[in-house]
Amino acid sequence: MKRAMIIGAVLAVAGMTGVGVLYGRDYLDGMRFETAMSEIGKTEEANAGQWPQPQETCFFCHGPHGQSFNSWYPALSGQPQAYVVAQLHAFASGQRDNPYMGPxxxxxxxxxxxSLAVYFAQQRPARNETHQADKALEMRGLALIQARSCQACHGASLLGKDQAPRLAGQGEAYLASQLAAFKSGRRHDPRGAMNGIAATLSDDDIRSVAGYLAGLAPEELASGTQ
Incomplete structure (x- = not known):
């Protein structure tokens, strides 16, 4: 019953947004969510397990073991445990608004x-996408990151620590969209730090920072080979 209600709510949101070009990604996300719910139901019936089966749900958008290879979806692999816990609570409370993650x-x-946070924190991180290097863009992005002391919160290798997420190797489109959301106020950092930093970035700055971070190889950084 709970699953049917959640699916109904999500499909209602998807229906309101429409299937046009402008809202194509919202519709795609809704379809992924519905598919995930269906697969979870099958798993529950086969295993007599209790719904939900969280890892199966996460797989459809965030990839196997939380390792996304899609520029628009963040990787959860290697994210600090405290960060995953904080974000799931933020989605649940509505502090971080998302029509799919909220339900x-x-x-x-x-x-x-x-349990989810422990699981994803233990997974070995990897770069989200095959990244096309742009040295000039990446050098500018590195300078911006160093000038704003991003390593102070996100760790020396930008692999995340405590409640600050791993940035290294995340998808360029996702990173740019989140910086833009912090800048506009659509996404709120409870400490205010990210909103303040993002407010100082131009659109070109955001592209440079996202390009630099997306080009980092977290698997190499984690092993100290970069």
């Missing part, structure tokens, strides 16, 4: 959220 997060117990 999913609200269906999770505190214990399930903790």
């Amino acid at each position: 999913l997060a609200r269906a999770l117990s505190d214990e399930q959220i903790k």
